[in-house]
Amino acid sequence: MKNNMSYRDLGIGDDEYRMILDFMGREPNELELGMFSVMWSEHCGYKNSRPLLKLFPTKGEHVIQGPGENAGVIDIGDNDALVFKIESHNHPSAIEPYQGAATGVGGIVRDIFTMGARPVALLNSLRFGEPYDERVKELLAGVVAGIGDYGNCLGIPTVGGEIYFNDCYKENPLVNAMCIGLVKKDEIKRAVASRIGSPIMLVGAKTGRDGIHGATFASEELSEESTAKRPAVQVGDPFMEKLLIEACLELIKEDLIDGMQDLGAAGLVSSVAETASKEGCGVVIDVLKVPRREEGMTPYEVMLSESQERMLVIPKEGKEKRIAEIFDKWGLDAVVIGQVTDDGIFRVFEGEKEVAAVPVVALTEGCPVYVREGIKPDYYRKVQGLNEDELLSVNLTEAFKKLLASPNIASKKWVFSQYDYQVMTNTVVVPGDGDAAVLRIKGTKKGFAASTDCNSRMVYLNPYEGGMMTVCEAARNLACVGAKPLALTNCLNFGNPEKPEIYWQFKEAVKGMAKAAEFLGTPVVSGNVSLYNESSNGAVYPTPVVGMVGLLEDIENRRDMAFKNEGDIICLLGRLRRELGGSEYLYVCHGMESGRVPEVDLEEEKSLINLLLELTSLKVLSSCHDISEGGLAVALAESAIKGGIGFSVKLESLDAGILFSEAPTRAVVSLNKDNISKLKEVSSKWGIEVHVLGRTGGEEIIIAGEENEAVSLNLEEARQIWGERLQCLMK
Amino acid sequence: MRFGIVVFPGSNCDADCYYVIKDVMHEEAFYVWHKERDLSSFDAVILPGGFSYGDYLRAGAIARFSPVMSAVKEFADKGGLVIGICNGFQILLEAGLLPGAMLRNKSLKFICDQVHLKVSRTDTPFTHLFSEGEVIKIPIAHGEGNYYCDPETLESLKSNRQIIFTYSSPEGLEDEEYNPNGSIANIAGIINKKGNVLGMMPHPERCSEAVLGGTDGFKVFASMINWAKEASR
Numbered sequence: 001m002k003n004n005m006s007y008r009d010l011g012i013g014d015d016e017y018r019m020i021l022d023f024m025g026r027e028p029n030e031l032e033l034g035m036f037s038v039m040w041s042e043h044c045g046y047k048n049s050r051p052l053l054k055l056f057p058t059k060g061e062h063v064i065q066g067p068g069e070n071a072g073v074i075d076i077g078d079n080d081a082l083v084f085k086i087e088s089h090n091h092p093s094a095i096e097p098y099q100g101a102a103t104g105v106g107g108i109v110r111d112i113f114t115m116g117a118r119p120v121a122l123l124n125s126l127r128f129g130e131p132y133d134e135r136v137k138e139l140l141a142g143v144v145a146g147i148g149d150y151g152n153c154l155g156i157p158t159v160g161g162e163i164y165f166n167d168c169y170k171e172n173p174l175v176n177a178m179c180i181g182l183v184k185k186d187e188i189k190r191a192v193a194s195r196i197g198s199p200i201m202l203v204g205a206k207t208g209r210d211g212i213h214g215a216t217f218a219s220e221e222l223s224e225e226s227t228a229k230r231p232a233v234q235v236g237d238p239f240m241e242k243l244l245i246e247a248c249l250e251l252i253k254e255d256l257i258d259g260m261q262d263l264g265a266a267g268l269v270s271s272v273a274e275t276a277s278k279e280g281c282g283v284v285i286d287v288l289k290v291p292r293r294e295e296g297m298t299p300y301e302v303m304l305s306e307s308q309e310r311m312l313v314i315p316k317e318g319k320e321k322r323i324a325e326i327f328d329k330w331g332l333d334a335v336v337i338g339q340v341t342d343d344g345i346f347r348v349f350e351g352e353k354e355v356a357a358v359p360v361v362a363l364t365e366g367c368p369v370y371v372r373e374g375i376k377p378d379y380y381r382k383v384q385g386l387n388e389d390e391l392l393s394v395n396l397t398e399a400f401k402k403l404l405a406s407p408n409i410a411s412k413k414w415v416f417s418q419y420d421y422q423v424m425t426n427t428v429v430v431p432g433d434g435d436a437a438v439l440r441i442k443g444t445k446k447g448f449a450a451s452t453d454c455n456s457r458m459v460y461l462n463p464y465e466g467g468m469m470t471v472c473e474a475a476r477n478l479a480c481v482g483a484k485p486l487a488l489t490n491c492l493n494f495g496n497p498e499k500p501e502i503y504w505q506f507k508e509a510v511k512g513m514a515k516a517a518e519f520l521g522t523p524v525v526s527g528n529v530s531l532y533n534e535s536s537n538g539a540v541y542p543t544p545v546v547g548m549v550g551l552l553e554d555i556e557n558r559r560d561m562a563f564k565n566e567g568d569i570i571c572l573l574g575r576l577r578r579e580l581g582g583s584e585y586l587y588v589c590h591g592m593e594s595g596r597v598p599e600v601d602l603e604e605e606k607s608l609i610n611l612l613l614e615l616t617s618l619k620v621l622s623s624c625h626d627i628s629e630g631g632l633a634v635a636l637a638e639s640a641i642k643g644g645i646g647f648s649v650k651l652e653s654l655d656a657g658i659l660f661s662e663a664p665t666r667a668v669v670s671l672n673k674d675n676i677s678k679l680k681e682v683s684s685k686w687g688i689e690v691h692v693l694g695r696t697g698g699e700e701i702i703i704a705g706e707e708n709e710a711v712s713l714n715l716e717e718a719r720q721i722w723g724e725r726l727q728c729l730m731k
Numbered sequence: 732m733r734f735g736i737v738v739f740p741g742s743n744c745d746a747d748c749y750y751v752i753k754d755v756m757h758e759e760a761f762y763v764w765h766k767e768r769d770l771s772s773f774d775a776v777i778l779p780g781g782f783s784y785g786d787y788l789r790a791g792a793i794a795r796f797s798p799v800m801s802a803v804k805e806f807a808d809k810g811g812l813v814i815g816i817c818n819g820f821q822i823l824l825e826a827g828l829l830p831g832a833m834l835r836n837k838s839l840k841f842i843c844d845q846v847h848l849k850v851s852r853t854d855t856p857f858t859h860l861f862s863e864g865e866v867i868k869i870p871i872a873h874g875e876g877n878y879y880c881d882p883e884t885l886e887s888l889k890s891n892r893q894i895i896f897t898y899s900s901p902e903g904l905e906d907e908e909y910n911p912n913g914s915i916a917n918i919a920g921i922i923n924k925k926g927n928v929l930g931m932m933p934h935p936e937r938c939s940e941a942v943l944g945g946t947d948g949f950k951v952f953a954s955m956i957n958w959a960k961e962a963s964r
Contacts, residue, residue: 145840145841148841149841149874152782152841152872152874153741153743153782153785153786154743155743155744155781155782237785238782238785239740239741239782239784239785239786239787240785242740242741242743242782242785243740243741330740331740416843417842417843417844418840418841418842418843419841419843420841420843420872421843422843422870422872422934422937422943423743423744423747423780423872423937424746424747425747425750425751425936425937425940425943427943428942428943428944430944440942442750442754555942556942
């Protein structure tokens with residue numbers, strides 16, 4: 001093979017090839033070129049995103065480990081720490097939804113136990129086209145089954161997530177998976193501080209030909225040829241992963257290893273390079289020692305295979321034998337495939353023969369970085385000019401019903417009932433019941449909460465404001481269930497960054513997110529970037545998903561969204577707002593995705609969160625639900641449906657704006673009337689408005705204006721519309 | 732009371748059962764690796780939920796060949812209490828300790844939900860703290876929980892009063908509408924003729940503490956403990 005023919009096929013640009021020649025001082029061979037190709041892909045090298053990622057705040061009093069390791073780690077007191085990260089598996093899922101999604105879960109779980117933590121919770125964030133199209137339904141069904149089957153088999157509960165439908169995702173669905181692990185602070189493992197001469201062991205599954213060049217594939221736009229890349233999708237075996245988790249955690253318990261590194265994107269190439277680069281060491285690997293599933297594999301195939309359920313382990317001196325014993329008990333391979341050297345070169349041997357020799361730094365720090373120029377897209381100015389006042393006149397009850405039936409708002413039970421969300425017996429606020437999942441920590445009074453969020457329509461309409469809104473919503477969701485927001489991970493899903501309009505979206509969204517994360521004191525501790533989410537229909541909406549984690553000091557103080565008692569007072573915390581920009585109302589009732597995104601006041605958001613946390617410790621509230629898609633009316637309805645209790649509220653001025661605005665920094669709460677003065681007192685201390693709206697009770701949903709009964713619907717009818725919509729669509 | 736909790740490769744509710752026995756019931760709990768051959772030191776054995784051997788081939792089909800299963804048979808023959816939960820139930824069926832088989836759920840999908848069960852017998856070691864006909868709320872989480880047996884077996888299960896739990900409405904109506912997985916006769920749990928081996932698809936260990944939203948499962952374990960203590964008196 002002539003190199004000048006092949007490097008472009010591997011996604012390497014002309015300038016990049018010249019850099020490679022400089023590093024090598026000669027023409028690279030095929031394997032060496034393949035190693036550069038995967039290591040310098042966006043997926044592994046972050047070459048388009050690194051400068052922007054530097055904008056994120058990454059430090060804080062709770063942060064033990066920020067970005068740069070397999071996952072972030074935060075301190076939750078008493079020698080306990082939470083390890084978490086979110087990651088994308090978008091392109092594989094577009095081609096092969098079941099395996100793509102399943103291996104996405106497998107990969108993120110390995111990132112967590114690589115740090116020495118027991119994985120205790122999974123979440124996800126999914127985007128599909130509108131679920132009216134057969135192909136979309138197939139993708140949705142395949143992805144959900146893939147996530148479910150993998151996580152269920154591992155015995156890690158899938159406790160939360162979000163899912164939205166928009167035709168910008170029709171050809172390019174998004175599948176982001178998040179995992180949270182629990183670890184004792186003194187048992188945290190980092191990715192290897194290697195000793196010279198230290199052996200490198202490969203453990204877990206055997207290596208096959210699957211997933212070769214998955215990382216490169218993930219860093220291109222999807223096209224009609226993409227299905228031809230199906231072999232680049234890996235195949236998952238959750239049973240193998242379950243054994244791997246148990247075996248690896250035994251290694252840590254017996255203190256047998258210096259470090260671990262999972263094999264994910266770019267397989268052995270990436271994990272071995274990461275291992276060696278930490279200390280500026282070199283490394284030597286013999287591909288003949290790698291246990292294989294298939295015969296006749298070339299060094300190229302062995303090094304670039306993305307076969308799942310494999311890990312690299314760096315044993316403590318003399319512990320190789322004990323490690324092999326533990327793996328044998330679990331029926332897994334554990335072999336020494338190489339060792340750490342001192343010459344800074346990544347050498348690959350096939351027996352006696354050296355088949356590659358590349359400077360480690362060339363693969364890692366040598367990856368080029370592109371700072372691009374963004375251009376404000378044309379649509380941006382256009383959407384700002386929308387006059388919402390012309391779009392208010394509708395039959396409010398009909399509009400309300402349409403919103404309840406929107407797949408973006410309707411119950412997601414069809415999805416989460418396919419996930420085992422209770423295994424491990426820690427889940428105390430289950431999916432659908434609260435604004436975030438809440439899990440207890442056995443043996444303590446504590447618990448943690450987690451939520452994934454992103455309203456990508458808002459981010460599209462205004463990436464900066466939308467980015468802020470995303471972080472704020474995640475934090476608010478945690479506060480609603482009673483948890484103090486501590487830190488976040490993010491998965492930045494965007495289109496092709498080489499297009500200036502896309503780069504602008506990316507940059508603005510990151511700036512907005514960074515600003516809000518800084519202000520709210522919730523630093524970014526880990527994350528992942530997924531670019532090139534484009535198909536023949538164009539780019540997906542900018543979708544920077546936030547996964548946030550928070551702490552409950554006392555699990556007994558947790559809250560969900562369900563109305564609890566007849567006759568409780570219902571209040572709105574925050575301002576009565578009527579901005580309709582970017583709302584589901586405009587989309588569902590007027591077919592528009594447009595308008596000015598409602599502004600976020602970070603000061604006010606912080607105060608609302610503090611207020612909710614103080615109310616938590618005072619145990620004042622019966623229920624709490626943040627206002628998001630569908631606005632005030634839908635928030636009220638969801639609390640009523642969940643609690644099986646109707647309500648009657650009255651608003652002074654009533655129109656579609658008041659009912660359906662998705663303006664942030666607001667929550668609907670219910671409480672005993674005896675607590676109302678306390679609520680007002682604490683709210684006024686934090687400067688948050690309290691609006692008494694009405695009372696819970698009865699079997700009707702009634703929202704009245706001064707003179708008219710604007711919305712009136714039987715609770716059971718509302719439950720049917722909202723509760724059965726997705727299920728009916730998926731039948 | 733000493734509980735042995737069998738761990739197969741792929742079991743994943745073993746730790747949950749261990750926690751319930753030790754920290755909720757305050758009894759002694761021990762993990763038993765699937766290669767063990769002797770269970771004589773235990774008063775009761777739990778086969779926990781999960782995906783033993785990845786549920787490859789068929790749920791429980793490989794686990795039944797584990798060395799520990801001969802020990803479980805021996806233990807049961809001698810009258811020891813054995814409870815199989817979810818995958819544990821599937822293994823008991825595959826091993827022939829209970830009659831019948833599991834098919835995939837009628838929906839062909841994994842189902843995680845809360846269901847209601849009617850307790851139809853209270854003279855067993857596992858249910859004697861319930862009241863006759865009591866309806867309990869309990870979580871399920873399975874892909875293959877569609878219990879099936881031939882008509883003769885069903886007749887014999889009925890005439891020997893081996894059907895212990897059936898899926899029902901909150902009021903106790905055993906209607907198809909309340910059958911989450913298509914099980915024949917709404918069967919959620921059965922017992923052997925001798926009355927010392929119970930298999931059930933729902934998870935009592937997931938509803939044994941108020942913090943988890945329900946305590947109906949507590950009575951299953953409490954019944955076992957209480958029964959064993961009465962017996963040894």
